[in-house]
Amino acid sequence: MALQSLDIVRRSATTLPEPEARGAYSGQVAKLIDTTKCIGCKACQVACMEWNDLRDDIGHCTGHYDNPHDLSENSWTLMRFMEYENPKGDLEWLIRKDGCMHCEDPGCLKACPSPGAIVQYANGIVDFHEENCIGCGYCVTGCPFNIPRISKKDSKAYKCTLCSDRVAVGLEPACVKTCPTGAIVFGSKEAMKQHAAERIVDLKSRGFEQAGLYDPAGVGGTHVMYVLHHADQPYLYSGLPLNPRISPLVRLWKGATKPLALFGIFATAAVAFLHYIGIGPNDVDERDEEAARRELEKTR
Amino acid sequence: MNTRETNWIERYRPGQRMIHWTVAFCFLLLAASGLALFHPALFWLSAFLGGGPWDRILHPFIGCFMFVFFFWFAAYVWRDNLLDARDWIWLRRIRDVIENHDEKVPEIGRYNAGQKLLFITLILCMIGLLFSGLVIWRVYFSAYFPIRVIRLAALLHAFLAFVLIAAIVVHVYAGFWEKGSIRAMTRGWVSPGWAWKHHRAWYRAVMRSSRGTAPPPG
Numbered sequence: 001m002a003l004q005s006l007d008i009v010r011r012s013a014t015t016l017p018e019p020e021a022r023g024a025y026s027g028q029v030a031k032l033i034d035t036t037k038c039i040g041c042k043a044c045q046v047a048c049m050e051w052n053d054l055r056d057d058i059g060h061c062t063g064h065y066d067n068p069h070d071l072s073e074n075s076w077t078l079m080r081f082m083e084y085e086n087p088k089g090d091l092e093w094l095i096r097k098d099g100c101m102h103c104e105d106p107g108c109l110k111a112c113p114s115p116g117a118i119v120q121y122a123n124g125i126v127d128f129h130e131e132n133c134i135g136c137g138y139c140v141t142g143c144p145f146n147i148p149r150i151s152k153k154d155s156k157a158y159k160c161t162l163c164s165d166r167v168a169v170g171l172e173p174a175c176v177k178t179c180p181t182g183a184i185v186f187g188s189k190e191a192m193k194q195h196a197a198e199r200i201v202d203l204k205s206r207g208f209e210q211a212g213l214y215d216p217a218g219v220g221g222t223h224v225m226y227v228l229h230h231a232d233q234p235y236l237y238s239g240l241p242l243n244p245r246i247s248p249l250v251r252l253w254k255g256a257t258k259p260l261a262l263f264g265i266f267a268t269a270a271v272a273f274l275h276y277i278g279i280g281p282n283d284v285d286e287r288d289e290e291a292a293r294r295e296l297e298k299t300r
Numbered sequence: 301m302n303t304r305e306t307n308w309i310e311r312y313r314p315g316q317r318m319i320h321w322t323v324a325f326c327f328l329l330l331a332a333s334g335l336a337l338f339h340p341a342l343f344w345l346s347a348f349l350g351g352g353p354w355d356r357i358l359h360p361f362i363g364c365f366m367f368v369f370f371f372w373f374a375a376y377v378w379r380d381n382l383l384d385a386r387d388w389i390w391l392r393r394i395r396d397v398i399e400n401h402d403e404k405v406p407e408i409g410r411y412n413a414g415q416k417l418l419f420i421t422l423i424l425c426m427i428g429l430l431f432s433g434l435v436i437w438r439v440y441f442s443a444y445f446p447i448r449v450i451r452l453a454a455l456l457h458a459f460l461a462f463v464l465i466a467a468i469v470v471h472v473y474a475g476f477w478e479k480g481s482i483r484a485m486t487r488g489w490v491s492p493g494w495a496w497k498h499h500r501a502w503y504r505a506v507m508r509s510s511r512g513t514a515p516p517p518g
Binding site: 013014015113114115132134135136137138140141146150155247249250252253257258261262264265268269272275276279280281282283284285286288289290291292293295296299 | 307336337338339340341342343346352353355356357398399400402436438439442447448450451452454455458459462465466469470473476477478479480491492493494495496497498503504507508
């Protein structure tokens with residue numbers, strides 16, 4: 001949501017750098033979600049809708065605990081429940097709080113064609129400024145995590161803001177504030193990594209050999225990270241991608257194609273202009289008219 | 301250059317001209333609104349359709365409109381745009397064409413090989429743009445396609461639009477270069493000398509049928 005400040009480091013659809021004097025010198029922020037501590041109470045969902053004044057429509061039961069069924073313009077975060085039978089034959093209930101990952105290299109921002117509709121702050125938060133959003137849905141196309149949702153009512157894109165409005169005044173995000181088990185923590189990215197490392201040591205000592213931190217390098221790291229019991233198989237957690245990255249198709253579309261195509265169009269026009277100057281127009285003169293007249297007489 | 305005393309030849313009927321310029325006007329709006337979303341440096345072009353959201357809303361509708369009118373026009377001219385053996389000779393002598401040495405290339409029917417290739421290019425681009433455009437039409441259709449298809453369609457749409465715009469730049473310049481051609485599409489007629497010089501086989505066919513020797517309109 002709109003929170004204009006000078007510490008924006010990246011703005012969608014702009015070709016020049018942003019004012020960069022104010023950086024995040026005390027470190028970038030991150031939210032750490034410890035799936036091993038999560039009990040699936042959905043307090044974070046409630047806190048999110050309360051703080052952000054969102055009310056989703058009452059949906060339908062789809063046969064499992066996910067409620068609502070999917071993220072939407074009014075549900076920016078969502079607990080996803082997965083029943084996993086491990087090789088030992090035991091059931092594991094893997095619960096993941098889904099929502100924007102706040103990528104260091106955001107695919108949504110790369111794809112967005114509207115200047116300033118998507119911004120990235122120096123502290124790492126990726127935010128949508130709906131007043132600049134044109135509703136094209138390119139952010140959906142660009143996102144490696146399938147997060148942004150376009151509203152059916154106003155055709156604007158919405159997603160988790162990492163409570164940028166709260167963070168800007170020194171508060172933690174609403175979901176962090178409310179989490180009763182301490183599964184969600186917030187702080188500098190460095191501190192969160194350290195905290196995660198301690199958790200992982202603990203988890204390994206309890207038999208979760210593959211426990212680890214989910215901070216995928218393919219998108220430059222994320223400002224929402226997970227501690228997973230099975231970091232080698234993130235897809236167990238309701239399809240969390242193993243190696244997320246901005247699709248090569250999107251990179252090509254929003255990368256080399258742009259300057260090359262513009263150059264191609266201008267070059268075509270320039271060649272045409274130079275042809276006119278160098279070789280000149282192809283005129284029909286009186287001799288052609290005369291020849292045409294003779295031809296006509298022949299046929300009559 | 302020309303006087304009205306000679307026998308003018310009708311090249312495009314009024315209905316055809318109106319359809320052509322409908323398509324042309326749609327093209328301008330689509331190129332402006334499409335380029336606005338394609339490159340940040342051209343976002344200001346969205347002002348032509350009333351700003352970013354209106355750009356996004358109107359572009360696909362105008363595109364569908366243009367698709368219909370384009371194929372309506374194509375229905376009139378496709379028969380004369382089928383490539384034949386002589387077209388390859390024309391293409392091999394493209395250098396003479398570019399250097400205005402029309403006398404060195406074989407006689408041309410209603411359309412030359414360049415025009416035919418342009419026609420085929422436009423047909424393919426229009427079909428590809430329609431289908432890729434439907435896939436990325438977020439409000440109505442994107443939900444029915446997997447994300448990979450949407451990404452591919454977005455790239456394809458941009459690429460085909462580039463080909464189309466470049467082809468239209470060539471098309472517009474060709475009309476400007478071959479003097480007397482623009483009038484064929486604005487007023488509908490060409491002089492016999494123009495027809496004899498640029499489309500001699502067509503001129504002979506028209507003379508034989510005597511259908512085309514109508515007096516100039518306007």
